[in-house]
Amino acid sequence: MLFLGKLRRFVLTSRSFVIILSLTLVACHCIESNGFDRQEQQVASTSKRQQDSSHDTKPMTLLDDIAHYQWTLIRADQQEQSATDFDQVIAQAQAKFELNGGKLTATAGCNRYSADVAMKHGHLYTSHNASTLMACYDSQTKAESTLFNAFHGSRFYLTKSSDGMLATLTQVNEDLTLTWQGQATLESLYGKAKTMFWEIDPNAKECIDGSVHCLKVRSIDYDDMGIEVRKGAWRNFKGEIVGYTxxxxxxxxIRIKVYHTPNHANDYIYVYDTAVSLEATNANF
Known part of the structure; x- marks a missing residue:
């Protein structure tokens, strides 16, 4: 009887293993059959790991808070008067800066400036400064010279909206006061994006619901050397690629960044990064 009892348990365990193995194979087949499903699940998995690890992060610093926003200059005052050198770049929302990984990047609409940054005794200090050297309008040249030099030694005062989506940053350096408006970055909201590459057919396709706004797209994978190793199947994509025309x-x-957004109306946000390849169609000839 003892032998028969062990045999029954072995048979039941074996059957359970077969059922589990069968379900696993079916699931793998479904994911592999659609490259987009596989890539998007990788995005979701990465986002979940980031959320799980967020509980172990260090206390937030002012630089961390600043790095959560993209900043646009909205006001400039010097010696309690409007700093007129900034009038044009403010009116056209050209002066911007970001912090990412201890690196500051900024522009006043012409050249791009970058520097390593550190906060010491309440002041921001820059090092390894670099800038492009394009010819600019006189108004831009004056504004960017003042702006780029002003970061070193500045104090910053940050206030956020109740939901954290918007913020105001006041930068003070001697007699110059710059006021920046911040918009929360997608990375600060949803975690690090996954980079994907899509080929886009020139001809838009009719969607299942009759809409003509679907793009015909397929995913492309590259190895570490930048060599193409795989092309996915074509499919109709109805969503929006932010920044893509x-x-x-x-x-x-094109190279895109994909953010997993479980609490958003859509599960993913797709953001255009850059064009990898452009090929003119016969329509141009």
Whole structure:
């Protein structure tokens, strides 16, 4: 009887193993059959790991808070008067800066400035400063010279909206006061994005619901050397690629950033990064 009892348990365990193995194989087949499903699940998995590890992070610093926003200059005052050198760049929302990984990047609409930054005794200090050297309008040249030099030694005062989506940053350096408006970055809201590459057919396709706004796209994978190793199946994509403008005269391969947004109306946000390849179609000839 003892032997028969062990045999029954072995049979039941074996059957359970077969059932589990079968379900696993079916699930793997479904994911592999659609490259987008596989890539998007990787995005979701990465986002989940980031959320799980967020409980172990160090206390937030002022630089961490500043890095959560993209900043646009909205006001400049010098010796309690409006700093007129900034009038044009403020009116056209050209002066911007970001912090990422201890690196500051800024522009006043012409050249781009970068520097390593550190906070000491309440002041921001820059090092390894670098800038492009393009010819600019006189108004931009004056504004960017003042702006780039002002970061070193500045004090910053940050206030946030109740939901953290918007913020105001006041920068003070001697007699110059700059006021910046911040918009929360997608990375601060949803974690680090996954980079993907899509080929986009020049011709928009009719969607299942009759809409003509679907793009025909397929995913492309590259190895570490930048060599193409795989192309996915074509599919119709109805969503929005933020920052991308479709051109029916071009066949494009673009690099996009994908954010997993479990509490958003859509599960993913797709953001255009850059064009990897552009090919003119016969429509141009």
């Amino acid at each position: 479709h051109d029916p005269s071009l066949r494009q391969i």
